Amino acid sequence: MNITLWIVQILLALLFLMVGSQKVMPSKKGNEEIDRTGNASNLFAFIGIVEILGAVGLILPWLLNIVPVLTPLAAVGFSIIMVLAAIHHAKRKEMKSVVTNIIILALAIFVVIGRLI
Template sequence: MNVALWCAQILLAVVFTTSGIMKSTLPKDDLVARGQTGVQFFPTPAIRLIAASELLGVLGLILPWLTGIAPILTPIAAVGLAIVMLGAMTTHILLREPKNIAITVTIFLVCVFVAAGRFAG
C-alpha cells in the first residue's frame, strides 16, 4: 500500500507542479489555449493564488512524509488539493466540458486516496 500511495503522491506532484507553474507564469489566454479553460472565470490574481496553493500543496504532499517531520501535513495537503479539484470540477461542469470533468474527477479521487491512505497510516 505504501508503494501505491507514493506513486499517487508523485503523480499528483507532477500534475500540480505543472499546473501551478503554468498558472503562475502564463497569461489567462494562453492557459485557456492549453486546456485550462476553467481559469476564464477568474481574474489573474485569483489564478496566481490558485497556482500558489497548488505549488504549496505539492510540497505538503511530498516533504512531510518523506522527512518524517510533521507527516500529518501530507494527508492535509491531499485534502487541500482535493478541495481545489472540487472547484475545478464545478467550473468544468458549468462549462459543460465532459473530458475536463473526467480528468478533474480522476485527480480528485487520487487526492482522496492519498488523504485516506496517509491518515490511516
C-alpha cells in the same frame, strides 16, 4: 501499499507542480486566455501558488517525517480544489475536464485515506 501511495503522491505532486507553475508564469497564449475568459489574473496566480505549495506538501512532510500530518492535509486541499474545478467545468459544459477532475479527486482521496490509516 506504501509504494502505491508514494507513486500516487509523486504523480499528483508533479501534476500540480506543472499546472501551478503554468498558472504563476503563463505564456502569452495563457495571458490571452485569462483576459478572454474574464478571470482575474491575481486569483489565477494565487491558485497556482497554492498548487505549488500543495505539491511540496504532498511529498516533503511524509518524506522527512516532519509534521507528517501535513501530507494528508495537502491531499484534502487538492480534493477541495478538484471538487470546485469539476463544478466550474460542469457549468461550462466541459465534460472531459470534469472526468479528469474526478479522477484526480479519487487519487487525492486515496492519499488521504492511505496516509491517515
